[in-house]
Amino acid sequence: MLKYTYPRVSYNGYYVSFPRIRRGFDSLHPHQYQRRMPEGYFLLVFRGGAIIILSMPEEFFDVLDENGNKTGKIKARSKVHKDGDWHRSAHIWVLNEHGDILLQRRAPNKDLFPNMLDISCAGHLSAGDEPLSAALRELKEELGLDVEPKELQFIKTLVRPDDGGNTFKNNEFADLYILRTTKTAEEIDFQKEEISEVIFVPYKKFKQMIANKQPDLMLDYDEFKILFDLFDKEFDK
Numbered sequence: 468m469l470k471y472t473y474p475r476v477s478y479n480g481y482y483v484s485f486p487r488i489r490r491g492f493d494s495l496h497p498h499q500y501q502r503r504m505p506e507g508y509f510l511l512v513f514r515g516g517a518i519i520i521l522s523m524p525e526e527f528f529d530v531l532d533e534n535g536n537k538t539g540k541i542k543a544r545s546k547v548h549k550d551g552d553w554h555r556s557a558h559i560w561v562l563n564e565h566g567d568i569l570l571q572r573r574a575p576n577k578d579l580f581p582n583m584l585d586i587s588c589a590g591h592l593s594a595g596d597e598p599l600s601a602a603l604r605e606l607k608e609e610l611g612l613d614v615e616p617k618e619l620q621f622i623k624t625l626v627r628p629d630d631g632g633n634t635f636k637n638n639e640f641a642d643l644y645i646l647r648t649t650k651t652a653e654e655i656d657f658q659k660e661e662i663s664e665v666i667f668v669p670y671k672k673f674k675q676m677i678a679n680k681q682p683d684l685m686l687d688y689d690e691f692k693i694l695f696d697l698f699d700k701e702f703d704k
Contacts, residue, residue, distance in 0.1 A: 527594040528554040535624065535640045541594045551629055551636030554591065557602040559619070559644045560694060561587035561610075566702030567667035568694075569652070570684075571609070574663045582663070585685045587646075598642040606646070610665070611656030620645040622697070625689060643690065645697070670702040 530540040531553040547554050561569035569587040573580055590605040592598065599616055606612040622643040629636045657665050668676070676684050677691055695703075 526591060528552075528591060529594050529596075531555060531640065535626075544591070548635050548637060551638050553638045553640065555596075555598065555640045555642065556589060556591045557598050557605060557644065558586055558625075558641050558690065559588040559602050559606060559646055560690070561612075561646045561648055562698070563648055563650075563667060566670035566698060568670065568673050569648075569655075569665060569667055570673075571657065571662045572664045572666070572683075574659075574661055577661070580685060582683065583685050584666075584681075584683055586687065586690070587665075589641075602642070602644050609658050609661060611658075612646075612648070612650070614646060618646060622693060643693065670698065674703070 526544045527541050528544055528547050529537045530542055530547065532538055533553060535553070535555070542550070542552060546552075563569075570584045571587060573583050573585055575581045588602075588605050588609050590601065590609070592601045596604075599619065599621075602619055603614055603616065606614050622645060625641040625643060627637070627639045627641060629638050652665050652667050655665050674695070677686065677688075680686065
């Protein structure tokens, strides 16, 4: 297995297989191969027996219809958000045995909402992805967590039409999952390029942060309500 390490992507342990490409780079369709790799911006291509590392500028998404079904079209992330196409993401809330909720702080170099406290783990589905496999991949890439499918509890799919407030149009189906873990924050090997820290916040304190509209907390009230409906009886005593 070839091993390459880049700031965001490690190929170690991933089985990447591409056809030999003898013509030019025009014969490469990135969206056909991206789903074979961990999420990132690099492709391995065999060309004349040599291995070439190409930089891919952005992800490609499956375009969905208004019911969440794949249309068969694939578009670059920037065009999806420019045109307001429906697409899908996976959101995972991580809790420990005490009901403490894991939050990640977005890195200061993020183009959107830098330094903000955010959901435990989340990411878009790349072209060809399915929600569960995407959730498992995001947990591995963002938090370094190797999770079995049976450990994830699917809750529901949230339908989120864009509010029309800006040129970044985000029509999204978000598949919501819960993961319970026995790990501490110190044991989580998070992705340093995307996240500056992870913290476990006690359940009641988390509710207070939301009630007080803490300035550095990303507010996502529909997901908060789902969490509280699920866990108030268990942890808000």
